[in-house]
Amino acid sequence: MKNLVIMPAMAQNRERMNLGEYAEEATIIMDDPVKPANHFIEANTQEVTLNHLKNDCITPVFSKDNELTINHAQFVETIQDAAQSFFSGEKVEQATIRTSHIIKGRIPEAIHKPANQLLESDKTIYYERAAFSIDIPTIYETVGGNKLNLSIVGVRAYNQMNLYSKKxxxxxxxxxxxKNQVCCNMCIFTDGYKDDLRVSNTTELYRAALELFSNYNPAKHLYLMQQLGNTSMSEHQFCQIIGRMRLYQCLPTGYQKALPRMLLTDTQINSVAKAYINDENFGSFGNELNMWKFYNLLTGANKSSYIDSFLDRSLNATEMALGINSALHGDEKYKWFID
Structure with missing residues (x-):
């Protein structure tokens, strides 16, 4: 890996980021990347501001003892503070926040008003699900001709908790x-993901974020992604893989459990097939498809996931791409997908 770009403060902290054996000397440059116009997640989400979450939304409680939850705004602010602390000296952008599944209510004084007579001040709202992305554009690399910025992503979904219980x-x-800047696709690797982070307060959340940042090995992650560009598949092999992915969901339970997991839905697999033909950045209709492009077809399709399944499928896209890449070189684990 020749061009991992790290700003001066980051260059001083190479040991902390575990760059180790995978990294060569960093190139230190200054840059002002252009913020992309598209979104890291789409589905049925809408973009909101931190100010909106703080001032216009109520905070859900655990109903049995009326204890407050950690609300979405506190989640975003805690991780933003942790990122700015850990990556001190880097440019840490403000979080881009997207929400879904709005929960509407009323203040007590407006309980008996007809709906068409409600004032904005009579209404209460909060969002069941929220996701955010914090970019660190001064830490980046180019893979397969695409610029990748370091990015932190958080997901919160109240529907995955029992708010009817005690705290x-x-x-x-x-x-x-x-994050791939040409398309905003998120590239997530195993040691950069906490899928079951359980905390009782923002202090514990802050500490857990710092631990995750410290354990993540960006150079190893980049190295694995770069290797994907060294392998290509034929159109016939791509069609075989798409067909097997469609079959996967219909397999008997025992048969499916014997295979590596595959979390993309049928609709998303259809999106991968359409993008293979039409995507201007990663489509390869009529030609060989390298595994880096295949990986981005998977992560692109994942942007249609609901917030609560987004990160699990992001990681699974990495698992699928790396696994099928190994299968093309004779590894047995993902062989079923290309048989």
Missing amino acids: VPELFRLAIGF
């Missing part, structure tokens, strides 16, 4: 990886 440690999902 218990709350569930969060947090990841650090790279």
Whole structure:
């Protein structure tokens, strides 16, 4: 890996980021990347501001003891603070936040008003699900001709918690990886993802975020992604893989459990097939398809996932791409997908 770009403060902290055996000398440059216009997740989400979450949304409680949850705004602010602390000296952008599944209510004084007579001040809202992305554009690399920025992604979904109980440690999902700037696809690797982060307060959340950042090995992650560009598949092999992925969901339970997991839905697999033909960045209709492009077809399709399944499928896209890449070189684990 020749061109991992790290700003001066980051270059001083190479040991902390575990660059180790995978990294060569860093190139230190200054840059002002252009913020991309598209989104890291789409589905049925809408973009909101931190100010909106703080000032316009109520905070859900655990109903049995009326204890407050950690709300979405506190989640975003805690991880933003942790990122700015850990990556001190780097440019840490403000979080881009997207929400879904709005929960509407009323203040007590408006309980008996007809709906068409409600004032904005009579209404209460909060969002069942929220996701955010914090980019660190001064830490980046080029893979397959695409610029990748280091990015932190958080996901919170109240539907995955029992708010009818007493207060218990709350569930969060947090990841650090790279975002492909040409398409905003998220690239998540195993050691950069906490899928069952349970904490009781923002202090524990802050500490867990720092631990995740410290354990993540960006150079190893980049190295694995770079290797994907060295292998290609034929159109026939791609069609075989798409067909097997469609079959996967219909397999008997025992048969399916014997195979590596595959989390993309039929609709998303159809999106991969369409993008193979039409995508201007990663489509390869009529030609060989390298595994880096295949990986981005998977991560692109994943942007249609709901917030609560987004990061699990992001990681699974990495598992699928790396596994099939190994299968093309004779490894047995993912062989079923290309048989």
